[in-house]
Amino acid sequence: MKKFDKNKVILGFAAPVLAIVAALVLTSIIIAATGKDPFHAFEVMVDYGSKSDSQVWIINKATPYYLSALAVAIGFRMNLFNIGVDGQYRIAAFFAAVVGGALTLPGIIQIPIIIIVAMLVGALWAGIAGLLKTTRGVSEVISTIMLNAIGASVIAYFLKDGRLAEKEGNLVHTPYLPDAAHFFEIPTTPKPIYGFVVVAALAGIAYWFVLGRTRFGFDLRTVGQSESAAHASGVSVKRMVITAMLLSGAMAGLVGMPTLLGVSYNYGTDFPTGIGFTGIAIALLGRNHPIGMVAGALLWGFLDRTSTQLEFEGYAQEVVGVMQGVIVLCVVIAYEIVRRYGLKMQQRKVGEELAAQARKSDKAEVSA
Amino acid sequence: MKGPLVRRVSTITAAGITTAALAFTLTACGESSTESGGGSSSKGVGLAFDVGGRDDHSFNESAARGLDKAEKELGVKGKMMTAKNGETEAEREQRLSSLADAGYNPVIGVGFNYAKSIEKVAKDFPKTNFAIVDSVVQGPNVDSITFGEHEGSYLAGVAAALKSKTNKVGFIGGVDNELIKKFQAGFEQGAKATNPKIEVTSEYLGSSDKGFNDPAAAKDKAKGMLDRDIDVIYTAAGLSGNGSIEAVSGKKDAWAIGVDSDQYQQPGLAKYKDHILTSVVKNVDVAVFDMIKSVKDGKPLTGTHPYLLKDGGVSLATSGGFIDDIKAKIEEAKKSIVDGKVQVKTTP
Numbered sequence: 281m282k283k284f285d286k287n288k289v290i291l292g293f294a295a296p297v298l299a300i301v302a303a304l305v306l307t308s309i310i311i312a313a314t315g316k317d318p319f320h321a322f323e324v325m326v327d328y329g330s331k332s333d334s335q336v337w338i339i340n341k342a343t344p345y346y347l348s349a350l351a352v353a354i355g356f357r358m359n360l361f362n363i364g365v366d367g368q369y370r371i372a373a374f375f376a377a378v379v380g381g382a383l384t385l386p387g388i389i390q391i392p393i394i395i396i397v398a399m400l401v402g403a404l405w406a407g408i409a410g411l412l413k414t415t416r417g418v419s420e421v422i423s424t425i426m427l428n429a430i431g432a433s434v435i436a437y438f439l440k441d442g443r444l445a446e447k448e449g450n451l452v453h454t455p456y457l458p459d460a461a462h463f464f465e466i467p468t469t470p471k472p473i474y475g476f477v478v479v480a481a482l483a484g485i486a487y488w489f490v491l492g493r494t495r496f497g498f499d500l501r502t503v504g505q506s507e508s509a510a511h512a513s514g515v516s517v518k519r520m521v522i523t524a525m526l527l528s529g530a531m532a533g534l535v536g537m538p539t540l541l542g543v544s545y546n547y548g549t550d551f552p553t554g555i556g557f558t559g560i561a562i563a564l565l566g567r568n569h570p571i572g573m574v575a576g577a578l579l580w581g582f583l584d585r586t587s588t589q590l591e592f593e594g595y596a597q598e599v600v601g602v603m604q605g606v607i608v609l610c611v612v613i614a615y616e617i618v619r620r621y622g623l624k625m626q627q628r629k630v631g632e633e634l635a636a637q638a639r640k641s642d643k644a645e646v647s648a
Numbered sequence: 649m650k651g652p653l654v655r656r657v658s659t660i661t662a663a664g665i666t667t668a669a670l671a672f673t674l675t676a677c678g679e680s681s682t683e684s685g686g687g688s689s690s691k692g693v694g695l696a697f698d699v700g701g702r703d704d705h706s707f708n709e710s711a712a713r714g715l716d717k718a719e720k721e722l723g724v725k726g727k728m729m730t731a732k733n734g735e736t737e738a739e740r741e742q743r744l745s746s747l748a749d750a751g752y753n754p755v756i757g758v759g760f761n762y763a764k765s766i767e768k769v770a771k772d773f774p775k776t777n778f779a780i781v782d783s784v785v786q787g788p789n790v791d792s793i794t795f796g797e798h799e800g801s802y803l804a805g806v807a808a809a810l811k812s813k814t815n816k817v818g819f820i821g822g823v824d825n826e827l828i829k830k831f832q833a834g835f836e837q838g839a840k841a842t843n844p845k846i847e848v849t850s851e852y853l854g855s856s857d858k859g860f861n862d863p864a865a866a867k868d869k870a871k872g873m874l875d876r877d878i879d880v881i882y883t884a885a886g887l888s889g890n891g892s893i894e895a896v897s898g899k900k901d902a903w904a905i906g907v908d909s910d911q912y913q914q915p916g917l918a919k920y921k922d923h924i925l926t927s928v929v930k931n932v933d934v935a936v937f938d939m940i941k942s943v944k945d946g947k948p949l950t951g952t953h954p955y956l957l958k959d960g961g962v963s964l965a966t967s968g969g970f971i972d973d974i975k976a977k978i979e980e981a982k983k984s985i986v987d988g989k990v991q992v993k994t995t996p
Contacts, residue, residue: 337738337742340738341736341738432855432856435855436824436854436855439855441826447826449760449763449783449784449826450760450763450782450783450825450826450827451760451763451764451825451826452825452826539736543737543738544737549823549825549855549856550737550761550764552734552735552736552737553734553856554733554734584739585742587732588729588739588742588743588746589746591729591730592727592729592746592750597730597732601732
């Protein structure tokens with residue numbers, strides 16, 4: 281029994297190691313194909329990415345990525361593919377910015393109000409997809425991606441001078457949040473880390489606890505693994521679908537908050553888009569694991585940070601995008617290969633043990 | 649499903665990684681990538697493009713020509729970097745900081761998206777000179793370059809109205825924002841002033857920056873307009889404009905009006921040039937060259953510099969000779985703007 285466990289540990293490490301090695305080899309080949317030296321590229325990345333200001337930059341960049349991955353992972357854990365995190369966080373951040381810009385309350389009240397508005401709007405927007413799935417059987421993949429487009433149009437409609445926004449040069453944005461509504465920062469040099477990283481960490485802990493340690497989390501995972509089994513054990517699948525979408529959407533509502541409360545203090549035409557899709561990649565990369573996704577988000581931030589530097593050194597800017605894609609593919613494939621190999625080993629092991637038992641009883645019969 | 653040992657091991661690993669990450673963060677007081685300072689010793693010009701890159705045959709390329717000219721005439725060197733779709737403020741700041749830190753001077757942000765990041769980075773590098781195209785940024789070391797797009801577009805509207813046989817002309821904007829509305833406003837006013845009966849249809853590709861980098865969407869929009877008998881289409885959409893010009897070239901007697909660069913002269917668009925009536929040229933190259941020269945001469949430009957029709961900042965391209973027959977009327981319109989007889993609106 282002890283030996284079996286050791287194998288499993290080795291297998292557990294084999295997957296990420298295999299993925300990293302494969303990703304490195306593949307990207308080296310791609311960089312070499314563009315006629316550049318891949319080893320110098322990696323050297324540049326490690327050297328530049330480990331500088332102190334790069335570290336701060338990476339953590340700040342990884343914070344929304346991590347929240348987005350959490351939102352996606354909640355859906356993944358029960359087999360729901362919430363592609364709509366992108367639309368959910370944008371519409372959530374937009375309305376939170378509108379509410380925040382209209383109020384002038386003490387920060388201790390205003391900041392929670394902004395965050396709660398964002399979570400509610402995100403949950404509502406995702407809830408539409410949940411409702412459509414349970415009442416009309418519409419696949420959440422289709423409905424969430426369409427809600428992304430609708431969300432973008434809603435924002436575009438209201439984000440006009442004279443509607444819910446104001447003009448500043450060529451940029452249009454919602455009114456600035458009052459100074460009291462600025463989130464705290466962790467003073468590091470040369471640039472500070474956004475305080476929202478603390479909220480992201482708390483969200484990660486909540487994700488781990490609720491899904492891994494509560495009855496509700498157990499029900500949610502059961503529905504993900506087998507709807508009929510969950511139904512048979514008295515879990516209302518429909519209710520779980522709606523609840524999971526609401527939770528996923530509420531988490532998505534947090535994605536825009538580090539930017540809104542820590543950087544831009546408004547929602548404008550330059551508000552970052554696409555973080556919801558990055559979240560899908562990171563959830564895959566981190567295997568829906570709260571710590572795994574931290575690693576994935578930081579890796580993504582690192583790659584983003586170093587891509588500009590690579591361009592600076594004369595490499596094609598697209599190299600990093602290719603790298604990100606290759607890494608996700610490698611991780612997914614490596615885990616699948618290792619899982620199958622482990623399954624095979626387990627089968628062989630059980631077969632051998634059964635054969636040994638059979639031989640033993642054979643011998644016993646002969647000697648008898 | 650995992651054995652107890654596995655769980656313990658993965659917890660230990662997790663704890664290890666977290667500790668390492670924390671240690672990494674706390675030692676973030678190590679060397680910073682920008683510590684070397686930057687500033688006085690200039691390596692040349694740093695040019696940061698908006699999405700689309702230098703070969704967009706349009707806006708960015710015009711800026712790049714300014715640098716090319718400076719390289720030839722002033723002997724300075726330069727470095728160009730390009731924005732990605734869906735960028736955040738953090739990336740733009742990083743790009744500008746990298747350039748400033750490496751000793752490039754001046755650092756020029758091409759496109760209004762750089763407004764906020766230039767403002768911040770200019771404070772971090774007070775010894776470096778910055779310039780921003782298409783926006784106004786305050787700062788003792790920042791030159792703000794703006795253009796009279798509405799005035800140039802007015803002339804395009806005049807040309808379109810005179811050339812249209814169906815009395816229907818169209819405008820396609822890349823991104824629904826204040827800057828592109830200046831193009832729309834001028835075009836509409838010019839067309840209406842020339843022919844009160846003309847019908848102007850104005851449409852946008854979207855409200856995110858992707859609209860400047862999406863030729864397929866522009867092609868579809870242009871096709872839709874052609875199907876509605878619109879026979880002159882003016883597209884102000886950066887790289888996306890290529891798609892619209894391609895669509896127009898597929899229809900006999902239809903005209904496209906280009907933007908920012910003289911698109912008739914673009915080698916990449918040579919296949920379609922017989923359908924490029926004219927282009928509203930925004931002489932970003934002149935402005936970029938002026939800035940580079942001023943820094944080279946030790947008298948860096950600062951403050952706001954509008955390049956209007958009267959300064960030659962915007963003009964209507966004549967290559968191809970398709971508007972030679974209506975030259976007199978365009979000159980007349982130009983004169984009345986320069987003389988102040990016609991006030992061109994900046995919002996539609």
